[in-house]
Amino acid sequence: MSRPAARVVASRRLAVYLGIGAAGLLTAVLFGRPEAVAVVVPLLLLPALSLAAAGSPQLSIAISQARERAIEGSEVELSVSLEASRPLWGLRSELRVGREVTARPLGPSVSELRPGAAAELRWALTCQRWGGRRGGTLGISAQDRLGLFRYHWAELRLPGLRIYPAADKLRRLIPPARPQMSAGDDVSNLRGDGIEFGGIRQFLPGDRVRHVNWRATARRGSLQVNELRPERNADVVIFLDTFTELELGKENSLDRAVRAAGSIAGTYLRSRDRVGLIGFGGTLRWLAPGLGERQAYRIADSLIESEVIFSYAWKGLEVIPPRTLPPGALVVAVTPLLDERSLRALLDLGGRGHDLVVLEVSPLDFLAPAHDEPALLARRLWEMERQALRTSFVSVGVPVVRWDADRPLAAPLLAASRFRRERRLVAPR
Known part of the structure; x- marks a missing residue:
């Protein structure tokens, strides 16, 4: 619980009262009309009494948030408890969030605070977009009974909230x-102890007697055994391209790429695979x-910090630490296939024999419609270049699958x- 200092500000009503009082006194002096003093004395007495009691009131503020992590689309409750040392009226609050x-x-x-009686303000924070929100600010103001002075408690920091992308x-x-050789959910091409028929x-x-296939033995006239395929785990690396970003309205390509990367990483982790991120x-x-x-939390925290940072620097596979790409790892690249540096790095990965799959976040969803013939022709030429x-x-054995906005990620x-x-x-044998 904090007790920030209040900033006291005179209201417009006080200026009006003082202006009318000064005008009445000036009228009484210039025109010799003492009755004008009797009219304006109450208007001058009220500001004098308020000024005598206008010291900075003590306000105890306690801010609490239901949780620090949330998923896109969920709600988090924020509550603020207030307790004043003296009566306050005209209570206002202004919540500023990202x-x-x-x-x-x-x-x-x-609207009112009484001494010794705590009041509570509550909001529902709806998480609209993934990101590491640094917290917002809360401004609170109140006034005295006559409304001549206002008290402001501004820029109260709110707790941070980490919003993770919604997963498909x-x-x-x-x-x-x-x-790999550790146990998992992926059926290996090798033969060994397992439950999958090979x-x-x-x-x-x-060979074990329980592996004998008696039907095949009877048909072929000699003992035949079933071969089994063991279940192993795998190394999976998500390659997220953050060189470029396309935007149309409230949607942008980076949002879709981050959500796809989070969904893929989470599903592989639930299958007991080892997952990394680049x-x-x-x-x-x-x-x-x-x-x-x-x-899973490390990957999610890294994903919500993703942003497009403009750079002319050329980058290739040499900047990636070797331990991030272990031998035999499956690399799933999530990219709009727009930046030359990402294209060269991915082609280099495929050329070196890495197990690579490219998930293309279709940039067509973020292009304005073409209305005239030159624009239509340019669009067709551009699509031919992309094909x-x-x-x-594909010529180096790397599949490229396009993900359009109207298709689920599974497709x-x-x-x-x-x-x-x-x-x-x-493939030739």
């Missing part, structure tokens, strides 16, 4: 090509792959999985 949050008053308004529900993710082969000394832009951010709830760019990725991820599966089927 663009990530909107405030809605809760409960009845409070994803049932299926892109299966990694090379799972094929049938001839019985060999040392924020590739004007400022390089990275997190080495890790497991568990603590890693050629996608083809250059392009499913298309990427289908591409990788068909590519393995047609």
Whole structure:
């Protein structure tokens, strides 16, 4: 609980009273009309009494917030408890929050404060957009009984609020090509102890009897055993392109990219995979792959700090710490495919044999409609260039799937999985 000092300000009513009183006294002196003094004496007496009692009142303020972390679309309650040392009237409050949050008053308004009686102001903070909000400010003002003096308690700091991006529900993710050796939920291509069926082969000394496939044995006339595929975890790295940003109305490409990255990372972590993050832009951010709830919070905290920082500096894979890209990791790039530096880095990743998938946040959703023939022609040429760019990725075995605003996130991820599966089927042996 804090007790900030009040700033005392004379109101307009006091100026009016003093002006009328001075005019009455001047009239009595100039025109010899003593009755004018009797008329204005009350107007001068009231300011004198208020001035005598106009010392700075003590106001105890306690600010509490329901929680410090929230998800986009949720509400967080903010309450302010007030207790005054003497009566106050005309209580007003002004809550100033950032663009990530909107405030809605809760409960009845409070206009008076009595000594010893606490009053409570409450708001519902609606989280509109992800971000690390630094907290807002609260201004409180009140007046004396006659309204001649106002007291201001301004710039009271509010608690911070970290708003995490809303995550889409994803049932299926892109299966990694090379799972690791630790237990997990990803079915490995290797043969070993597991529960997933992997094929049938001839019985060999040392095989377990419970693995014998009696139907295949009866059909082929020799002992046949089932091969099983173990379930392993994988290393997954989310590559978030923060070099460029497109905006149309209240939506922008970075918002969609951050939400997609958060959804993908959270789903992989729930599957017991190790997940890391690379924020590739004007400022390089990275997190080495890790497991568990603590890693989920690290990734979420890093994502909400994402921003587009303008830079001419050329960056390539050499600026990324090697431990951030472990061997055999699946790299999921979330990018609008607009900046040359990101394009070169991703093509370099694919050319070096990394298991790479590119999720293209479609920039078409953030372009104004073309109305005349030259604009339509320019749009078609630009789309042809982008198709050629996608083809250059596919030529090195990297699938590029476009995510439009009217499609759920699961749709392009499913298309990427289908591409990788068909590519393995047609690959030469």
